[in-house]
Amino acid sequence: MSLLVVGSVAYDGIETPHGKVDRALGGSATYISLAASFFGPVQLVAVVGDDFDPDDLRLLESRNIDLEGLERAPGKTFYWAGVYSSDLNDRTTLTTDLNVFADFKPKLPERYQAAPYLFLGNIQPSLQAQVLQQMNTPRLVAGDTMNLWIRETRGQLLDTLRDWDVLLVNDSEARMLSGEYQLRRAAEKILAMGPATLIIKRGEYGAVLFRRDGYFITPGFLLETVFDPTGAGDSFAGGFMGYLAGCGADPADPAAQRQAAIYGSVLGSFCCEQFGVGRLATLTRDEIDARYREFRAFTQF
C-alpha cells in the first residue's frame, strides 16, 4: 500500500573524516522516501527551488517515488551544511539556509489524500497538523520532531502528537520531550501523550520500540566504516514505515512492528556506508534482506 511522506528536500554540504561534499541531495523526506521505496510505492510532499537538479529528480523517479506532490517554487532549495567530529558522534551546523522551505505550506494532491500510511517528517508541528487535516483516514500516522519544536512550539506539538499512532525521535529528543533521563521513564510519559508506539533511536546503538504492552530493542549494525551518518535516522524511519506499508500488515501488530524496526536499522546502517544518499541510490532489496538475516543471526540466543 502507498506511503505518503512529508518533509524537507535539501542540498547538504557535509564534511566527515572521510571527505567532503559541497552540495549533495539530502533532506529528511529524501532519505525517508528513498529508504521506504524498496518496499512499495511512495508519494512525496515537499518543496524545492528552481535550482533543483534534474538528475536528482530522475533519481527519485527511478526509485518508484511519486513526485506530483513535489512543489517547485521560485528561489533556492533548502541548504544545510555541517561538519562531523572525528568519531562521527557529534556534528556542528555551519549553515542553514531555509530558502524556499521557509514558506513551505504542504498541499496534498487529491489522490494523495487516501494514502493509508502517512509519515510526517520533521517540520513545524502546525504544518504536520495541516497535513493530517487534508487526509482521509489513514491506517497509520507516524511522525518525527526535533529539539527546536519541543522547545519553541511545545503546545502545538502536543496537540498534533495526540493524533499520531507512532512517534519516532532520538534519545535526546525523548529526554527533552519527557523531562526524564532514563528511556523507560521517558517512554512512559510520552506514550501518555497519545501515540500507542514510540521508537527511540540511539544512533549507532540501534533503537528501542516502546508500546504500552512491552518493548523491543534492536541493536545497531556494526559497520566496518561509518562514512557519513547524515540521514541514518531518517533512513531508519523510511525502512520502518516502508516495510509496514509494503507488507500491508496491521500496523499495530507487535510482530510486524518488530520486523519493521529491524528493517529500519538495516536501512539506517546502509545509509552510513557512503556520503549522502549515495548508498541508498545503489542499494538492492536483496542486499537489504541479506542484512536482515544477519540481524537475526547476531541477535539469536
Next chain:
Amino acid sequence: MSLLVVGSVAYDGIETPHGKVDRALGGSATYISLAASFFGPVQLVAVVGDDFDPDDLRLLESRNIDLEGLERAPGKTFYWAGVYSSDLNDRTTLTTDLNVFADFKPKLPERYQAAPYLFLGNIQPSLQAQVLQQMNTPRLVAGDTMNLWIRETRGQLLDTLRDWDVLLVNDSEARMLSGEYQLRRAAEKILAMGPATLIIKRGEYGAVLFRRDGYFITPGFLLETVFDPTGAGDSFAGGFMGYLAGCGADPADPAAQRQAAIYGSVLGSFCCEQFGVGRLATLTRDEIDARYREFRAFTQF
C-alpha cells in the same frame, strides 16, 4: 564446576546523583565472585588488609565463595573513591590508595590449581601470567585488563594474552589495544593477538561477543533507575564466567557463549540497582532467570 577468580578486593567511596557511601565493599574480584556465585562454586584469590570487616567476609562465605585464597596482610585494604557525573556516564577518581594491594603476589592454594575455569581480573599482566603458571590445565582462561596496562605494560600484556581463551574489555580499552575505532576492525586485530573470543562491553548499551566465525550482540537492560554503575562490568564478567562454569558446557560452544553473555548483561544490570554490592547481596537465582527470560522477550523478532 569450579571457577577461580583472581583480582582486587577493595573498599570504595562512591558518589552518584542518588547518594553517597564512604566505605562500601568493592573491587573487581568481589563483584566477579558474587555475580558468578549464583551459578556454582567460586574460589577467590585476592588480598585484604587487617581492617577488613568480618561482616564482609561473612557475606562472601554466605554466597558459596571459597576464601582459602583470600590473603590477609598487615596494613589497609585497597581503597578507591570516585564521583559520577549527573548522567552516570563519566566518573572522576578522587582517591586510589593501593595499600596492601601494592605488594599483591597471587599465590594459589594447592587445591585451587586444578580449577577448570579461571578468570584473571584486572591486575598487572605479569601477575596474571604468574597465576596462569600456577594452574594445571584449565578448560577456559579468561581475563580483563585496563588502559593503564595497555599503555604502560603492553609487551607483558600481549605475552600473557596469547594464552587466554577469552578477553573481556570495554569499548575504549578495545580501541586503545587495537588502535582501531570501529569495533569490528578492533575485534579483528585483537582476535589475532590470541584469544578465540573477545567480549567488548559497552556500558548501558550491552556488549558484543566476537569470535572468528561470527559475532553476537546483547543489548543492555533498560533500567528505570541507575543507582550506581560501579562494578557493572565486573558483574557482567562474573555472570558470563559463572554461567559457563556452572553448566559445564564446552566453553567454546557458540550457543553456550551467547547464553552466558545474556547472563552477563543480566548480572550487570542488577548490579546498578543499588550502591556497591547491595543488590548482588540480596539477589536470587529466580530473579536472574526471570530477567533472562525478559531479555528473550524484548529481543526476539
